[in-house]
Amino acid sequence: MSEQDDDFELSDLDDKELVEQIQDDLYDGLNDEVFEGVEILLARNWDANDILGDALVGGMKVVGEDFRDGILFVPEVLKCAGAMKQGMGLLRPILANSAIDLSLGKFVIGTVKGDIHDIGKNLVGMMLEGAGFEVIDLGINNPVENYLNAIDEHKPVVMGMSALLTTTMPYMGVVLEELDKRGMRKDFHVMVGGAPLNQEFADAIGADAYGRDAARSAEMASSHARSVKAC
Amino acid sequence: MQIKSVTFTSRPDLSAANKFSTAGNAQQGNVHQCKSQEEKSQKKLVLGCGALVYELVELIKHNPLVNQVVDLHCLPATLHNTPQLIAGEVDKFLSEKGADYAEVLVAYGDCGTAGALDTVLAKHQATRLPGAHCYEFFAGSQQYDDFMEAELGSFFLTDFLVKFFDRLVIEGLGLDRYPELKDVYFKHYTQLIYIAQTNDADLQEKAKQCAQKLGLEYRYRFVGLDGLRPVTKPIMQPSAFSNIESAFSNIEVNYV
Numbered sequence: 001m002s003e004q005d006d007d008f009e010l011s012d013l014d015d016k017e018l019v020e021q022i023q024d025d026l027y028d029g030l031n032d033e034v035f036e037g038v039e040i041l042l043a044r045n046w047d048a049n050d051i052l053g054d055a056l057v058g059g060m061k062v063v064g065e066d067f068r069d070g071i072l073f074v075p076e077v078l079k080c081a082g083a084m085k086q087g088m089g090l091l092r093p094i095l096a097n098s099a100i101d102l103s104l105g106k107f108v109i110g111t112v113k114g115d116i117h118d119i120g121k122n123l124v125g126m127m128l129e130g131a132g133f134e135v136i137d138l139g140i141n142n143p144v145e146n147y148l149n150a151i152d153e154h155k156p157v158v159m160g161m162s163a164l165l166t167t168t169m170p171y172m173g174v175v176l177e178e179l180d181k182r183g184m185r186k187d188f189h190v191m192v193g194g195a196p197l198n199q200e201f202a203d204a205i206g207a208d209a210y211g212r213d214a215a216r217s218a219e220m221a222s223s224h225a226r227s228v229k230a231c
Numbered sequence: 232m233q234i235k236s237v238t239f240t241s242r243p244d245l246s247a248a249n250k251f252s253t254a255g256n257a258q259q260g261n262v263h264q265c266k267s268q269e270e271k272s273q274k275k276l277v278l279g280c281g282a283l284v285y286e287l288v289e290l291i292k293h294n295p296l297v298n299q300v301v302d303l304h305c306l307p308a309t310l311h312n313t314p315q316l317i318a319g320e321v322d323k324f325l326s327e328k329g330a331d332y333a334e335v336l337v338a339y340g341d342c343g344t345a346g347a348l349d350t351v352l353a354k355h356q357a358t359r360l361p362g363a364h365c366y367e368f369f370a371g372s373q374q375y376d377d378f379m380e381a382e383l384g385s386f387f388l389t390d391f392l393v394k395f396f397d398r399l400v401i402e403g404l405g406l407d408r409y410p411e412l413k414d415v416y417f418k419h420y421t422q423l424i425y426i427a428q429t430n431d432a433d434l435q436e437k438a439k440q441c442a443q444k445l446g447l448e449y450r451y452r453f454v455g456l457d458g459l460r461p462v463t464k465p466i467m468q469p470s471a472f473s474n475i476e477s478a479f480s481n482i483e484v485n486y487v
């Protein structure tokens with residue numbers, strides 16, 4: 001995406017140019033450059049939350065759109081995610097120590113039993129963190145007990161399930177049934193996602209929301225969490 | 232090298248047809264006339280995934296028909312990585328060509344289309360292979376489940392994937408450009424299982440190297456071609472015809 005020459009110093013750029021450059025470098029999957037850009041903004045006394053939102057999440061949104069439109073493919077998206085991780089690594093400790101609580105609450109997420117695909121789940125987790133959630137990642141191959149235990153322990157605002165196989169997506173229905181049986185559905189929102197899913201399937205199993213991609217999922221989860229906070 | 236599309240059209244050649252007629256009965260003329268009408272009405276289509284082309288050609292080649300025409304057409308194997316396009320591509324092909332055939336047999340599993348392929352097939356009154364994907368129908372559902380039960384971190388290769396490993400797996404996942412992504416993709420995997428369609432020492436050797444490249448333990452299981460029977464059985468004929476292989480000599484494979 002970047003068409004500028006390589007021989008310039010990031011520190012020579014003004015704030016606006018630097019944010020754009022970080023977005024470009026993130027798009028190009030350049031870990032070191034993103035790290036350096038974030039460092040410079042921090043040194044210029046930028047708020048960590050603004051760096052996260054403007055430079056990193058802003059950059060990842062473009063990546064997500066281009067992935068959806070078939071311009072970027074999985075390997076490139078993974079490189080971008082790696083670069084975003086670098087930047088987040090710098091910001092996370094600062095955000096955690098921040099005096100103002102910007103947290104939207106907890107989001108428990110995991111890939112369902114029988115499935116070990118986790119790229120999409122990890123991307124969603126990253127965007128949720130960027131949006132202000134504390135993400136509890138249960139990893140892969142989760143039986144219903146894992147979700148139940150995590151809900152007990154963390155009292156999330158949203159719980160998310162991911163599945164990439166047509167053979168494992170029905171298991172989401174099993175988890176939802178169990179939550180229904182235990183009368184737990186009013187306590188939090190349940191979001192589902194994964195390439196083979198669609199809105200129709202999410203409706204059929206009774207999920208609260210279907211997340212088509214990471215950026216959209218983060219927006220949906222945020223607006224739900226805000227509405228809960230407002231109550 | 233990547234298979235773009237394969238059009239394999241079988242035409243009963245004259246010598247084969249003559250063999251059949253003379254071996255038949257005295258009313259040769261009638262038999263011929265009847266047959267040409269039947270040929271058209273009984274023409275069948277096998278529409279398959281490019282990843283199955285060798286196996287489909289092999290099976291059809293060994294079981295040719297004389298009195299009817301079978302066309303085999305394969306869509307690009309690379310659709311595997313973009314399953315959201317599979318149903319649309321199948322629909323496009325069948326909308327153009329499907330009506331020419333008495334029966335359409337589709338050599339795909341669900342392949343991650345989550346029912347979208349089945350909706351298209353219902354529209355065209357076509358049938359497909361049972362199962363979620365080729366690893367399941369080649370190994371058989373029971374054996375596949377057993378593999379997964381024993382070790383969920385199993386990655387499967389078929390003959391086709393072994394042959395085109397570099398193109399479809401290494402390049403397909405971008406590992407040629409970004410070798411460091413190997414761990415991102417395969418961190419939860421421990422073994423590679425080569426479920427073989429043929430007993431081929433060279434392919435087994437290559438599959439071992441594939442496992443090494445991915446840093447996975449190597450396992451081998453011969454599973455053969457039985458998984459394709461639901462598609463190939465309806466086009467098989469009594470063994471009387473099985474010696475007429477020349478009828479299926481017209482195979483065209485396009486590479487890009």
Ligand code: B12
Pocket residue numbers: 064074077109114115116117118119120121123124159160161162163164165166167191192193194195196210211212213214215217310311312313314341342343344363364366383384385386387388404415416417418
């Ligand atoms: C990459 C990939 C792999 C990688 C997985 C690496 C990893 N760590 O996850 C590897 C190569 C290891 C792999 C292995 C296998 N795979 Co695979 N894989 C894919 C592929 C190409 C892309 C998936 C992906 O990561 N997409 C990129 C991410 C960003 O997109 P996403 O997952 O859809 O996630 C986005 C949204 O869906 C959403 N989202 C996702 N989760 C969630 C959760 C929530 C809560 C929300 C809100 C949103 C959300 O947001 C995400 C970000 O935008 C798909 C095909 C495809 N295009 O879908 C096949 C695919 C899923 N795999 C498939 C198969 C068959 C397998 C194997 C069996 C193949 C084999 N040779 O052994 C094995 C699995 C074996 C096992 N033990 O389970 C099939 C499944 C077929 C079916 N019927 O279900 C597919 C569809 C390919 C195909 N057409 O056959 N695979």
